[in-house]
Amino acid sequence: MGQTIKCISPIDGSVYAERPVLGREAAKQAVSRAREAQKAWAAQPLAERIARVMQGVANVGAMNDEIVPELAHQMGRPVRYGGEFGGFNERASYMAKIAQTALADIVIEDSDAFKRYIAREAHGVVLVIAPWNYPYMTAINTVAPALIAGNAVILKHASQTPLVGERLAQAFHDAGIPAEVFQNVFLDHDTTSALIAARAFDFVNFTGSVGGGQAIETAAAGTFTGLGLELGGKDPGYVCDDADLDAAVDTLIDGAMFNSGQCCCGIERIYVHESLFDAFVQKAVAIVSAYKLGNPLDPETTLGPMAQARFADLVRAQTQEAVAAGARALIDPALFANDGGAYLMPQILIGVDHSMRVMREESFGPVVGIMPVSGDAQATRLMNDSDFGLTASVWTSDTARAETIGAQIETGTVFMNRADYLDPGLCWTGCKDTGRGGGLSVIGYHNLTRPKSYHLRKLS
Incomplete structure (x- = not known):
């Protein structure tokens, strides 16, 4: 039998969920499928990408009665608090609202002589490594704007909350986002590091421990892969x-x-x-x-x-x-x-x-x-x-x-x-050992895309 990840419920110490991890070759194939599908997704009109992401968000809301006790079993939050959909929806909705402006071209000149502007172009394939403590809200911080901006997303959720990634995949796929464009995967640390080191991803967003962030930086060393790291706090x-x-x-x-x-x-x-x-x-x-x-x-x-x-x-x-x-x-x-x-x-x-x-x-x-x-x-x-x-x-x-x-x-x-x-209107960022980069707000979109300059000279 292959390696598995296990969610041990803090309620009673029992195994609540168990999933097999992808082998290295299967993981590479998942990334290849994402890369092949990304261009067509990015070519979809922005309004269409927004609509599908927000339908996926609504689909998560429709699951909330099932999600709340699942969260209690997986990471221990009391059911009396009703889950995370309020913040989950607030963050996704704000990023959808500002997308048109945040991703708009910056026009420098449009005259008879020149057209000069800066466009925002999707990175390509974004890896999101999400934590267990607020498993829906932390994931959506990057998943929603990354998809809206035209990226394909690979989600690796924490082993403590494996059902969250499956719920998100179901919700987004049911909303019409292609299965290759949003993939929930179960990976071990070695495979994750090997993929990053092999430059499989164009951007990696990690929320977790300082040690985890250091491991991500080590794996990415020399690849020039963009990183967003939200680590510890005091x-x-x-x-x-x-x-x-x-x-x-x-x-x-x-x-x-x-x-x-x-x-x-x-x-x-x-x-x-x-x-x-x-x-x-x-x-x-x-x-x-x-x-x-x-x-x-x-x-x-x-x-x-x-x-x-x-x-x-x-x-x-x-x-x-x-x-x-x-x-x-x-x-x-x-x-x-x-x-x-x-x-x-x-x-x-x-x-x-x-x-x-x-x-x-x-x-x-x-x-x-x-x-x-x-x-x-x-x-x-x-x-x-x-x-x-x-x-x-x-x-x-x-x-x-x-x-x-x-x-x-x-x-x-x-x-x-x-x-x-x-x-969500402000940049979520930190300094010192808390990490680097920034999520949400206009700056979040800028970090999930790259600037591309156009200098077009018109010859009469």
Whole structure:
């Protein structure tokens, strides 16, 4: 029997789904079929490509009642939250709306003597390697604009969420997108790296770990293949002395704990002005203490298991190390008697500092450290004291102050009075170990196409 990938459900540790991986030759053939079909797809009118992609999106929406419990089984998100279709549809719809403008020629001159312009041309075959934590929304960030721009797409989804790629393939194929133009494949790491190294793809978009991004870069070395890499994060929140305290607590704690803390732009560390610190912490503890940890298929559950027990063990280790070094854990374990394995109780830590892993390394789980600060200068220094830079959340009633602070933060997105949200109208990007490139917005289209210049001289 050949190699397979297995989805081990975090609910009970059982095998929820198992799929055979493609051998190297079969994988090459899949890419060849995509390359052969891409030109005809790109030749379709833009309006036709948009219509088919959006019909595919609608088809996913029609499956939502089946998708929601599948997600609970695959990666542990509680069914009470209803899945991802709202954000999935918002992102695809926005990219469809701006496509005509974003992909339009840039006309420099159209006179009796010359016609000069810059066109946007599809790369060709785009590989999308999608993660398990928001498996529909992260995939559509690239899949929708790549298809709309005229690329063929090969989707390799995370082994934790194999049914997602199959659902997307069914939805898009039923919408009239040729099977060769959008392919869902199951590949092992070695085959993926070999294909990238052989220049099988014209662009690769990867969302995942820093180590995974390094492996992609290594495989692509010397091929000049375009890369988009969204990697780790340690996103900070800063509560200024003029913040709306209740709004800040509600949003930042939700940003730290929702999806069991498994959010790309989740809040992992919070800095609060010393004048608001005690009140912030008190309110935060009350919110978290009311969570219900349990089976994600139970509508009463607000916090499901982490996707894998080893992820929970990492967060436990970070928390235990911090407490041993002097931090104080504020959430009573007696409130979460079912903590164990992939089921991880939420935790708030005070007395933390940046010598602790929990304040420096990505946790990707339901724990957050909260520190008091004396003002903007100290908060900015601490926010920048990180190897990562995806988003930062600033809480203040003064927009100019937020802009001033934001200009000093090393990050991809600055939020004011908001957190843990991806705005499709803005470029989704990061700096430092968070990666390179940018998705969504007009810039997302520019990264999924290449500029092609036309200098046409008219001879009379």
